[in-house]
Amino acid sequence: MSDSLLQEIPRFFTYYNCIFLLQAAWRTIALSAVGCVVGFAIGFFLAILRITRERHLLVVRIPSIGYVEFFRRVPFLVTLMFMFFTFQVLKFQFSVFTVAMITVCLIASGFVAEIVRAGIESVHITQWDAGEVLNFTLAQKLRLVIVPQAWKVILPPAFSFFISFIKDTALASQIGVIELTYAGKVFNNKGFSAILVFGTILIMYFIISYPLTRFGRWMEGKLGVSKH
Amino acid sequence: MQYTVHFGQVVKYIPYLLGGAWLSFQIAFLAFCGGMVIGLAGAMAKTFGNRFLRGIVNGYVTFFTNTPQLVQIYFIFFGLPQFGLVLSPYEVVLVGMTINAGAYATEIQRAGFLSVHRSELEAAETVGMSLLQSVRYVILPHLAKVLYPPFSNLYIIMTLGTSMAAIFGVEELTGRSFNVNATTFRSIEVFSITAGLYILVTIVASFVLLYLGRWLFRVKGKVF
Amino acid sequence: MAYLSIENIFASYKDDKPVLAGVGFSVEKGEIASLIGPSGSGKSTLLRVLVGLTKPKSGRVLLDGAPISYANRKALREARDRFAIVFQQYNLFQNMTALRNVTVAPIKVKKRNPQEVEKEAIVLLEKVGLGEKLNSYPDELSGGQQQRVAIARALALKPDILLLDEVTSALDPELINEVLDTIRLLAREGMTMVIVSHEMAFVREVSSKVVFMDEGKVVEIGNPKEILDHPKTPRAREFMAKILRH
Numbered sequence: 001m002s003d004s005l006l007q008e009i010p011r012f013f014t015y016y017n018c019i020f021l022l023q024a025a026w027r028t029i030a031l032s033a034v035g036c037v038v039g040f041a042i043g044f045f046l047a048i049l050r051i052t053r054e055r056h057l058l059v060v061r062i063p064s065i066g067y068v069e070f071f072r073r074v075p076f077l078v079t080l081m082f083m084f085f086t087f088q089v090l091k092f093q094f095s096v097f098t099v100a101m102i103t104v105c106l107i108a109s110g111f112v113a114e115i116v117r118a119g120i121e122s123v124h125i126t127q128w129d130a131g132e133v134l135n136f137t138l139a140q141k142l143r144l145v146i147v148p149q150a151w152k153v154i155l156p157p158a159f160s161f162f163i164s165f166i167k168d169t170a171l172a173s174q175i176g177v178i179e180l181t182y183a184g185k186v187f188n189n190k191g192f193s194a195i196l197v198f199g200t201i202l203i204m205y206f207i208i209s210y211p212l213t214r215f216g217r218w219m220e221g222k223l224g225v226s227k228h
Numbered sequence: 229m230q231y232t233v234h235f236g237q238v239v240k241y242i243p244y245l246l247g248g249a250w251l252s253f254q255i256a257f258l259a260f261c262g263g264m265v266i267g268l269a270g271a272m273a274k275t276f277g278n279r280f281l282r283g284i285v286n287g288y289v290t291f292f293t294n295t296p297q298l299v300q301i302y303f304i305f306f307g308l309p310q311f312g313l314v315l316s317p318y319e320v321v322l323v324g325m326t327i328n329a330g331a332y333a334t335e336i337q338r339a340g341f342l343s344v345h346r347s348e349l350e351a352a353e354t355v356g357m358s359l360l361q362s363v364r365y366v367i368l369p370h371l372a373k374v375l376y377p378p379f380s381n382l383y384i385i386m387t388l389g390t391s392m393a394a395i396f397g398v399e400e401l402t403g404r405s406f407n408v409n410a411t412t413f414r415s416i417e418v419f420s421i422t423a424g425l426y427i428l429v430t431i432v433a434s435f436v437l438l439y440l441g442r443w444l445f446r447v448k449g450k451v452f
Numbered sequence: 453m454a455y456l457s458i459e460n461i462f463a464s465y466k467d468d469k470p471v472l473a474g475v476g477f478s479v480e481k482g483e484i485a486s487l488i489g490p491s492g493s494g495k496s497t498l499l500r501v502l503v504g505l506t507k508p509k510s511g512r513v514l515l516d517g518a519p520i521s522y523a524n525r526k527a528l529r530e531a532r533d534r535f536a537i538v539f540q541q542y543n544l545f546q547n548m549t550a551l552r553n554v555t556v557a558p559i560k561v562k563k564r565n566p567q568e569v570e571k572e573a574i575v576l577l578e579k580v581g582l583g584e585k586l587n588s589y590p591d592e593l594s595g596g597q598q599q600r601v602a603i604a605r606a607l608a609l610k611p612d613i614l615l616l617d618e619v620t621s622a623l624d625p626e627l628i629n630e631v632l633d634t635i636r637l638l639a640r641e642g643m644t645m646v647i648v649s650h651e652m653a654f655v656r657e658v659s660s661k662v663v664f665m666d667e668g669k670v671v672e673i674g675n676p677k678e679i680l681d682h683p684k685t686p687r688a689r690e691f692m693a694k695i696l697r698h
Binding site: 076079082089167174180184198199 | 290291293294295296297298299300302303305306307309310388389390391392394395402405409415416419420422423426427430431
Binding site: 124126127129130131132133134135136140144145148149 | 503504505528529532536537539541542543544545546547548556557560561605609
């Protein structure tokens with residue numbers, strides 16, 4: 001069997017196949033990156049909604065808690081299916097890539113909201129009081145005091161989430177997005193050895209993910225030492 | 229919009245879906261237990277093993293935590309037959325999830341081992357405890373407290389992870405929701421109910437784990 | 453008429469347990485009133501009420517004859533123009549230098565001229581003895597230095613009354629004196645202050661009035677010699693006995 005595997009390699013790694021794989025990898029990266037950036041923006045906003053102590057915004061707090069819990073407690077695949085069919089029913093003519101992109105952004109925002117909330121809550125409550133008695137507005141407290149201190153607590157888990165998110169995008173293959181996992185299925189269906197095909201796909205995911213993991217560890221080290 | 233939402237048609241399938249949830253639970257639970265065993269072995273190897281052993285465990289952990297579980301399972305599902313080994317989809321998913329869980333469990337356990345401070349052991353020694361006693365009364369409780377939250381978290385993640393078994397035809401919750409969808413074509417209703425069931429299941433699991441933790445190990449925490 | 457008049461303040465926290473049950477006393481201009489008493493007696497809560505962090509259920513606060521309202525945002529702002537507070541710890545904004553900590557509120561909130569504010573801030577920081585530490589961050593400063601910056605920051609807004617909430621309780625013993633020296637300096641300059649403290653020797657030295665509180669009520673008021681050496685009420689005597697034992 002290993003002989004035929006070795007024979008398959010040149011047949012597998014043709015120019016066109018490689019281009020196909022690289023395009024698929026690019027879509028994986030795009031889904032992850034855009035999902036996380038947009039997800040971060042939305043999640044950040046949601047976290048702020050949630051920490052504005054009761055007062056006026058309870059009406060908005062509860063739906064935002066519901067939103068966050070939904071996207072954190074439903075499997076990616078189910079959320080994806082739900083989004084896919086909802087858009088279909090609403091007659092939105094989105095490409096599967098767009099559907100996946102939107103889903104990815106929403107899911108990411110749910111997780112990021114929790115991470116940001118934890119970061120904000122890690123800032124000692126007296127810092128809020130200090131801002132309050134100096135007559136800071138909420139925006140001033142957040143901008144000048146709280147968020148600059150929350151960053152250090154937010155960044156490591158946020159980055160770590162980003163890395164794990166890359167792996168989650170594999171499920172987008174199930175609605176037909178031509179990312180890495182889908183590419184694997186394509187080649188497997190074409191008759192190439194599964195070990196070769198999926199081994200290659202695994203290695204490609206590894207090549208994307210591992211450097212980021214190392215970078216994340218380096219960053220954590222720096223954040224632990226640095227002050228500002 | 230010509231589609232009107234008819235939950236009624238799908239609601240009667242809820243018992244069927246719940247049966248799937250039970251299967252999801254089985255898979256998650258078994259894979260979790262298996263993963264913990266691997267994790268213990270791996271953490272021991274990394275802490276006490278020689279350089280070669282540590283390298284292997286490191287390689288295992290690094291590889292399986294930097295690649296998607298779905299592709300790992302695809303690899304096993306389509307790859308095993310090439311070795312002449314044919315397992316049922318359920319078994320493939322179970323094996324795949326266990327191996328994947330083992331990698332994360334190894335990391336969690338290793339961090340837990342590292343968190344035991346020498347000062348605790350020294351304190352135990354000065355009070356006159358034997359090695360066995362210090363393990364039982366000092367190390368294990370400390371470990372339990374430190375390991376419980378990340379493991380609880382891993383369990384919840386794995387519960388959600390069982391959903392990909394549907395891709396291989398396993399009729400757990402998501403798999404059954406695909407069936408119901410194919411039968412009724414009420415996609416929005418089916419998947420929203422399925423989502424609701426997952427939320428329900430994970431909330432229940434979170435509370436159970438929370439109270440279990442408080443009762444067994446006096447671990448504090450909250451769900452929301 | 454008293455400069456600061458606190459009348460019959462009632463306040464409670466979320467679970468409706470009363471923290472302040474009819475607290476009242478008065479403070480003259482330039483006077484230093486110390487609040488002492490066991491923990492949970494409501495001393496810190498009273499300071500929080502004065503600065504608008506805790507809403508009183510009923511009661512009145514009068515400053516120079518005029519009542520202070522805490523009813524809405526605008527009233528709170530005005531109240532905080534008159535009262536400034538320094539907390540026990542975590543006062544300073546960790547992400548700003550000492551100088552920035554002092555200048556941020558006058559510039560960002562009062563919208564004053566940055567150069568002017570900075571000049572005044574430098575003077576204030578020199579006054580508290582930290583002229584060399586203008587550009588140091590809080591984690592580069594000792595606890596005592598941080599508290600002194602916090603006092604400078606409170607003074608930057610030119611308050612009528614300075615509230616000090618156990619400002620030395622979280623400090624290592626050798627750092628307490630530098631903060632007490634700063635407070636002595638302010639006392640000599642005639643700053644009206646309400647101090648919550650456990651440092652009985654300091655309380656005796658610097659206050660003109662001591663208010664003993666217990667369980668949300670004012671139990672005894674007098675000058676330091678009276679309260680600390682010859683407490684009249686049994687609760688005050690109990691408390692002083694416990695304190696003075698070590």
